[in-house]
Amino acid sequence: MATVRTRFAPSPTGYMHIGGMRTALFNWLWARHNEGQFILRIDDTDQERNVEQALIPILRAFRWLGLDWDEGPEVGGVYAPYFQSQRHLFYDQSKQQLLDAGQAYHDYDTPEQIRADRQAAKKEGRNYLNIRRSLELTAEQIEQYELEGRPSVVRFSVPRDQFVTIDDAIRGRVEWDCSLICDPVIVRGNGSPLYNFATAVDDGLMQITHVIRGEEHLSNTPIQALIHQALGHELPQFVHIPYVAAPGSKEKLSKRKLDKYRKNPQFKKMFDKADQVLPQIGLAGSRALDPVMVEYYVRMGYLPAAVLNALARLGWSLDDKTEIMTLESIIDNFTLDRVIKSPAGFDPDKLISLQTHWIGQLPIEDKIDGCLAYLVKAGLIDAHPDTAVRSYISEILVAMGNRLKIFCDILDHREFFVADDQLDYDEKAFEKRIRKTNAADLLEKFSERLATTETFDAESLEKLMHDFVETEGIKIGQIIHSVRVAVSGKSVGIGLFDCLALLGRKRCLIRLDRALKRL
């Protein structure tokens, strides 16, 4: 059996689409599962801008997830070049082959003519089929046109008396009536090839065995199949996987609908989080960074393992139970027959839950490193923390437990890093837990206890609290919330005694005092 060769062919857009990443992942997975090759090819036939620049975020996304490519940019390969913009020779050759065989022709129709044809078809309510006027031209007329320098495109000549059939690995047998298919333009007036043509030429030349792509490409598959056929290529196995839909919808996830997504309840959380975090770490607002891009997850502090796990579960499953999977396990078990047919809505909540799992698996040192980056960027600690700082963070992380889901969540606990006089108070919490409850008296007394107690670890502090409550003859709820707000500025957070112990006696006393003075 031939070696499995899959490919992902991104257009250099300057960012990596999360749905595209999922497609890339499936291609990579299938190649790795079969010990075949995964090729990265850059579809830049229509690129005016700086391709190299636009490619950086895409390659970075691949590297971040640990998806390596056997052939492609930077690594080369026997089928080089891997940029379509550098493959004109091949396209010219194939174009000529088609032209010579009468399977393609120069079309001299003007855009105006074509537009008129389309409108006429629409008006009459029939399917638009291009009119092959240029085929009626005499040799003299063509010569005349060429002399005039009249522009022409090259169209592939669809055999209108046929049916094209493909046997898709996921959809099964799909058939199209060629008499309904327009002759596609394969080469522009300026000589550059078009997607459907370049793709078929390259997939054939590069010996691609499996074309795994989003279902949205199903409709241009007959054209590619026809071109393969005309070029004498063996047809690759087509694998049309369901596209990734926006959360809670069946619509394809699209970068153009960002404004709409900001209102999507699930996506909204992600946007809000970015709005809150990014300014703190010196990045512009989330306008430049959104959850449709892989970059978002990188910058927010998600784990590759989590994103990989979530992406793999979008349209694919191992069995009826397994949710948590390592990349190795996914590779081992990844088969095409377990890919689902219907669109898969991207679920941010599921991602978070997977992320929570994977971050929980991380060795503490890695967790520290992950959080450190955010603390440094936010200016809360020095760039080169000593071991004391590291172990302080370590203790905080232990106390946080699964409250830390994403690395940037560490910024929700600024209270452990800011100077005592810089601590911000949540005014609503302060009002409710301190001002309204007339907590001043109790806080003062509690403060005295803290000042005199011998040991200041979580356990003894808890004991101290219970003693205090008993001697004062109050309920614990009457004091504990006030203390929390006084020392941390907020009403929620890690366990109170862990919080007090972490801050240490001195800071607790200063903060308690400061809170009292605000009254």
Next chain:
RNA sequence: GGCCCCGUCGUCUAGCUAGGUCCAGGACACCGGACUUUCGAUCCGGUAACGCGGGUUCAAAUCCCGCCGGGGUCACCA
């Protein structure tokens, strides 16, 4: 509108190829309870789905037909 694809809890999905063990399983979310300290933490529990209508059959989520619904795509973009 033409062509094509899809349709199981709110969401991701298992089951459908070889009909019964499925009054449909798991996970996330949600709701509730517990933890005589909060919580977006932890533990426990609960609600919740085979789009509709016909067939075939002793038996259908699973097979057949029709309908309805959703989506993708119709460029000298990829």
